[in-house]
Amino acid sequence: MVPFSMRVLHAQFSMYLNKPNEALERLYTLQNTSNKILKNLESGKTEDGSIAELKPDDREASITLWNDRSKTLLFCIGNVLLQTREYEAAIKTYELILEKSEGDAVYLQSGIGRALLQLGNIKSAQHRFAKAEQAAKEDPNYKLQLIMNRAFLYLGTSNWKEALTQFNEVLKLNPQHLEALNNKSVCLLYLCRLKDAISSLETAVWMQNNDSKDFLQNQLPLEGALSNLVTLYELESSRFMTKKQTLLHHIAGISGDGFDVTCLKM
Amino acid sequence: MDNSKEHPLILRVMRLTKPSIITSSPLHNEASDTLPSIMGHSSTQLPAYGTGETLILPHSFGNIFLGETFVSYLSVNNESGSDVTSVSLTADLQTGSQRITLSNKSLNESLKPETSLDAVINHEVKELGNHILVCIVKYNRPNGETRSFRKFFKFQVLKPLDVKTKFYNIECDQVYLETQIQNITPSPICMEKVSLDPSTMYTVQSLDISTHGEFNSQSYTKPSEVRQYLYWLKLKPAHLKKAFTEAASIIGKLDIVWKSSLGERGRLQTSQLQRAIMTPRDLLVQVNKVPERLKVLEPFEVLCKLTNYSDRSKQLMVKYENQSNLLWQGSSGFALDKLNPKESCFITMHLLPTSVGIQSISGMKVVDTELNRTYEFDDIHQVLVA
Numbered sequence: 058m059v060p061f062s063m064r065v066l067h068a069q070f071s072m073y074l075n076k077p078n079e080a081l082e083r084l085y086t087l088q089n090t091s092n093k094i095l096k097n098l099e100s101g102k103t104e105d106g107s108i109a110e111l112k113p114d115d116r117e118a119s120i121t122l123w124n125d126r127s128k129t130l131l132f133c134i135g136n137v138l139l140q141t142r143e144y145e146a147a148i149k150t151y152e153l154i155l156e157k158s159e160g161d162a163v164y165l166q167s168g169i170g171r172a173l174l175q176l177g178n179i180k181s182a183q184h185r186f187a188k189a190e191q192a193a194k195e196d197p198n199y200k201l202q203l204i205m206n207r208a209f210l211y212l213g214t215s216n217w218k219e220a221l222t223q224f225n226e227v228l229k230l231n232p233q234h235l236e237a238l239n240n241k242s243v244c245l246l247y248l249c250r251l252k253d254a255i256s257s258l259e260t261a262v263w264m265q266n267n268d269s270k271d272f273l274q275n276q277l278p279l280e281g282a283l284s285n286l287v288t289l290y291e292l293e294s295s296r297f298m299t300k301k302q303t304l305l306h307h308i309a310g311i312s313g314d315g316f317d318v319t320c321l322k323m
Numbered sequence: 324m325d326n327s328k329e330h331p332l333i334l335r336v337m338r339l340t341k342p343s344i345i346t347s348s349p350l351h352n353e354a355s356d357t358l359p360s361i362m363g364h365s366s367t368q369l370p371a372y373g374t375g376e377t378l379i380l381p382h383s384f385g386n387i388f389l390g391e392t393f394v395s396y397l398s399v400n401n402e403s404g405s406d407v408t409s410v411s412l413t414a415d416l417q418t419g420s421q422r423i424t425l426s427n428k429s430l431n432e433s434l435k436p437e438t439s440l441d442a443v444i445n446h447e448v449k450e451l452g453n454h455i456l457v458c459i460v461k462y463n464r465p466n467g468e469t470r471s472f473r474k475f476f477k478f479q480v481l482k483p484l485d486v487k488t489k490f491y492n493i494e495c496d497q498v499y500l501e502t503q504i505q506n507i508t509p510s511p512i513c514m515e516k517v518s519l520d521p522s523t524m525y526t527v528q529s530l531d532i533s534t535h536g537e538f539n540s541q542s543y544t545k546p547s548e549v550r551q552y553l554y555w556l557k558l559k560p561a562h563l564k565k566a567f568t569e570a571a572s573i574i575g576k577l578d579i580v581w582k583s584s585l586g587e588r589g590r591l592q593t594s595q596l597q598r599a600i601m602t603p604r605d606l607l608v609q610v611n612k613v614p615e616r617l618k619v620l621e622p623f624e625v626l627c628k629l630t631n632y633s634d635r636s637k638q639l640m641v642k643y644e645n646q647s648n649l650l651w652q653g654s655s656g657f658a659l660d661k662l663n664p665k666e667s668c669f670i671t672m673h674l675l676p677t678s679v680g681i682q683s684i685s686g687m688k689v690v691d692t693e694l695n696r697t698y699e700f701d702d703i704h705q706v707l708v709a
């Protein structure tokens with residue numbers, strides 16, 4: 058009995074080995090199975106297709122579980138397609154998720170907008186961010202996401218000054234928002250303010266400690282922030298080695314074994 | 324390179340391409356997989372979407388293409404323990420053909436230790452090949468002596484697009500231009516605008532069927548993919564007289580704007596495109612009006628325009644000869660009034676289609692009675708007979 062998550066891992070490992078086609082094949086096979094199971098459940102049978110009685114509660118729980126798993130698979134497929142720069146196919150996959158669950162609409166539309174910005178299709182990105190705003194329906198929980206979206210649009214048109222304003226707005230709402238602190242320093246760099254850029258990133262990095270609940274959530278952005286900070290140290294002066302070593306000490310103290318220290322480029 | 328030991332100041336340079344957004348393949352776990360109380364940390368709310376919100380600064384110089392904007396950060400840092408006075412930084416770009424000054428900054432007060440003089444330079448790259456960024460730093464030693472040092476950074480500007488053009492001359496005053504644009508950069512690009520700026524003698528109509536929606540066929544071009552565009556150019560009526568001359572050969576230039584990662588913009592204009600001039604002809608027959616629906620064995624009328632492009636006035640006679648499945652009706656030959664140079668007259672032709680399908684109007688002969696020369700006009704128009 059192999060756990061579902063392990064099957065997904067098995068598929069995703071192919072990506073890390075640079076075999077995206079294999080990853081996609083495995084993911085689509087899992088998706089196929091998941092769809093069959095859902096079809097069986099919805100037509101009154103058990104998961105494997107046999108005719109047996111399932112209590113309505115059990116059936117409900119099973120359908121929810123498999124719907125969630127199907128959604129996870131679609132996310133994985135979309136991410137693999139994005140990494141191989143198949144933008145059109147990736148976005149069509151994400152659209153399938155949007156059809157299934159409305160709850161993720163703001164998050165997904167914002168994400169797709171960012172992917173389109175990465176591609177260079179600014180107009181379509183704008184379109185997607187507008188859809189995200191519509192889906193948010195004035196809910197204050199989404200306010201932060203919408204401001205981040207606005208900031209990204211400004212980045213797309215190289216309007217560093219306005220992007221900086223937007224990231225500062227995010228920081229007013231959440232002064233510990235790691236991505237906003239990082240992106241703020243990127244804007245400062247392009248506005249010819251190297252020292253301010255470094256100080257913003259140092260704030261971001263030094264406020265991390267392993268007690269914070271968000272540490273795991275922040276792991277990837279932290280790697281990004283560290284990589285940027287190291288790049289800025291190298292730009293600032295030729296004596297960057299001591300600063301990098303100080304960083305390494307700090308990170309070693311707060312991170313677990315899984316942290317990738319190659320981002321420090323030592 | 325000469326620095327720290329000899330000079331108190333250090334020059335650091337970094338190219339500022341647009342940052343990229345961090346991407347990942349997030350791993351998935353379910354609540355039933357983890358034992359939070361025993362195993363320590365686990366997260367059930369990991370983000371599932373691959374493109375995050377963290378910007379990553381460029382790690383290397385990368386590629387630079389013709390039409391893009393070269394942006395770079397320059398920083399002069401004081402790494403000595405004491406103040407340095409009269410610091411100035413000049414940045415020039417040396418290309419194959421010219422030297423442009425991109426930045427010239429100086430400080431009035433002295434530069435304190437561990438502080439720097441920074442500049443960001445911007446330049447739209449308009450030439451291919453080798454470019455050299457020359458940075459000159461000048462300062463004064465405590466004894467008043469002016470010292471300087473320079474640093475050179477060489478980079479190659481590559482060609483981003485391969486543009487091929489093909490002309491289809493259909494009449495002396497109309498031409499179709501087909502252009503194929505190939506993306507020869509290593510990343511996908513979005514063609515934001517591809518347009519033909521016509522020369523003063525022509526009007527242009529783009530024949531692209533653009534579909535609405537996010538991913539229409541024009542949206543993005545992967546590396547080595549080719550996009551094709553079609554334009555219909557017509558000589559303006561005022562310039563019709565110059566149809567066979569040199570002046571009509573220049574039709575305009577292509578203006579291409581594209582965007583790549585995070586909106587990095589590039590722009591290229593081709594040189595003036597030229598079509599082949601058609602061999603000059605004395606007379607030209609053009610069809611002006613043809614009825615749309617034609618039925619077999621039902622006669623129809625065609626209005627056509629006969630233009631005299633030569634320099635002498637002509638006394639002409641029109642003769643018809645049945646050559647195809649469209650039969651001429653009416654008189655088979657008649658004389659026209661005297662036709663002056665660069666002028667035209669209108670002739671109404673009567674035809675009878677005898678079979679179904681695409682038929683060609685052929686068999687019109689125009690005779691110059693003075694020179695005794697016959698001009699034959701075949702296939703002047705095709706019609707569909709139902």
